[in-house]
Structure formats: structure tokens, C-alpha cells
């Protein structure tokens with residue numbers, strides 16, 4: 001999307017995660033193209049976190065000593081993202097926009113802290129001058145894992161059914177972002193079947209479209225994005241082991257930190273905070289409250305945006321288990337770079353919001 005001041009590109013990938021250096025590769029590829037350099041857009045590439053796609057991170061190889069990424073495939077994905085971005089920049093349309101949010105109760109549960117639930121769908125729809133929709137954006141904080149760990153099929157899970165339904169009813173594309181789905185927002189389903197994934201996706205589509213139908217589109221003068229980089233110490237011994245085994249590229253700086261970023265996107269009164277991984281709902285709710293307090297009409301979180309650093313847990317709840325292979329109630333800590341990441345992310349966002 002573009003105003004006189006800003007061009008913003010939002011990309012959603014049906015992938016488990018896409019690291020910061022990979023996002024940078026896409027941007028470097030695009031920098032050789034003149035239309036991209038001239039428009040100089042801000043780019044946010046976020047993953048839906050489907051658990052049933054190819055390994056784009058490296059942790060799920062055939063055994064625990066073999067990197068799971070097919071490098072040729074990863075390179076092809078980067079080229080496709082770059083092509084899609086160039087295609088959209090050459091096809092800009094004049095649009096109005098509307099945004100809203102709605103609670104979609106009973107579809108997701110928190111398996112780590114059952115008392116903390118974020119069931120808010122954050123929604124936006126761009127419309128043409130004659131009122132016809134051009135594209136819809138759905139954002140919901142829940143792991144796409146209705147099909148569970150034994151599923152052998154490649155699928156985008158409930159997210160695919162959601163988008164298909166929205167696209168069927170509107171006739172135009174829908175993109176999906178994962179909200180603060182960390183530790184552990186998971187589908188509240190009867191069983192781990194395609195039928196349940198379809199039910200959940202269609203229900204979310206229905207609730208979201210009804211909410212969008214109740215609001216009017218208007219001109220949107222302001223589209224802005226502010227970015228802030230941050231660095232947090234990597235302390236997780238499992239990730240260190242993954243570096244030694246070359247499962248993951250070791251991108252730590254000399255201080256042993258991982259560099260990443262957050263963004264604050266404003267599309268009119270819709271304010272979206274992007275976070276570089278799986279923010280726990282306790283923090284997601286906190287961020288949204290801060291956005292609303294600072295003046296947002298509707299607030300949302302875009303998770304796994306321009307990075308996937310794993311779980312981002314409140315420091316007060318972070319307890320690394322004695323045996324990470326038997327983590328009990330502290331599984332999320334074993335898939336997190338460390339205790340520092342959440343305070344760093346929250347501080348960086350606070351600065352942007354201020």
C-alpha cells in the first residue's frame with residue numbers, strides 16, 4: 001500500500017518461519033530493480049507458522065545431525081517473494097480501507113496458561129472506489145496445527161480453509177497473519193483432522209466477514225511504518241547445539257546476541273505491532289492495550305514478522321527446564337533464544353509507540 005509519504009509491502013508466507021537474513025536476501029535481490037529502488041518500500045514478510053510445510057529453518061532434517069533445509073528450494077522461495085513484490089508494485093490501485101476487530105470465542109485455547117486467552121480477530125479490507133473489495137487481511141493468534149504432529153501432508157491447516165472461504169465470498173485475495181500465538185495458543189478442536197481444520201477456518205472466515213460487513217470503508221490518508229532494531233543474547237543450549245551441528249546458521253554477533261527488529265505499522269486508526277517470533281498472548285494483550293492507549297482505534301500484533309526467533313516469553317515466567325528433552329510445562333523455553341528477548345522486544349515497541 002502507498003500514500004504520498006510511504007510505500008508499505010506486506011507479505012504472508014505459508015511457512016513455519018523465515019529468518020531475518022533471508023528477508024534481507026529478498027530485499028538485496030530487489031535492490032537491483034529500479035522500480036523497487038525508486039519506490040523504496042518498507043517490507044514486512046511474515047510467516048503463518050503452519051506446522052505442515054517444508055523446513056525453511058533447519059531444525060527438522062531426517063535426523064538430528066542433518067539440516068532440514070533444501071537450499072535450492074529456499075532460494076526459489078526468495079525469488080518468488082521478490083517477483084510477487086515487484087508484481088504488486090507495478091499494479092498499484094487506488095483504494096479505500098476499513099478495519100475492525102472481533103472476538104472469535106471457542107476456537108483457540110492456551111495450552112500453557114489456560115486462563116490467558118486472546119481470541120481477537122484483527123481485520124482490514126481494502127476496497128475499490130466503487131466499493132468492491134480488493135483484498136482482505138485476517139490476523140488471528142493461534143498455531144496452524146489442527147493437523148497435528150503425525151500429519152504427513154503439506155497443508156496450510158485452518159488458515160487455508162479460512163482464506164479459501166473469504167476469497168470465495170469476496171472474489172478477491174485474502175492474506176493471513178499470525179497474531180501473538182506463542183505459548184501456547186492452539187486450536188480447540190475435537191480431533192486433529194482435516195474436517196476440524198475446515199470447520200475452524202470457515203468459522204473464522206464467517207465471524208470476520210460479518211464484522212467487516214458492519215463497518216464502512218473510508219479514505220486513508222496515513223500509512224506509516226516505523227522500524228526499530230534490537231539485539232538479545234542467545235542462551236538456549238539447544239540452539240547452540242544446532243549451531244555446532246550446522247542445523248542453523250550461527251548469526252550471533254561478538255556479544256553472543258541475535259539481531260532482529262520490530263515495527264509499528266499505522267493504516268489509519270489500525271495500528272499493528274510486528275514482532276520477530278512467537279509472542280506469548282500475555283505480552284500480545286499487553287502490546288495491544290498499549291497501542292489502544294496511545295491512540296489506536298483497532299490494535300493488532302503481526303507475529304513471525306521479518307524473523308522467527310522462537311517463543312518470546314514474559315521474563316517473569318521464563319524458566320529453562322533442567323532437562324530440555326523433558327521440558328514438562330516449560331517446552332516454550334526450549335524453543336526460545338533466551339530470557340532477554342521479550343524485554344528487548346517490549347522496550348523497542350514501547351519506544352515506537354511513544
Ligand SMILES: [Zn+2]
Nearest residue numbers: 049143182278
Ligand atoms: Zn510455534
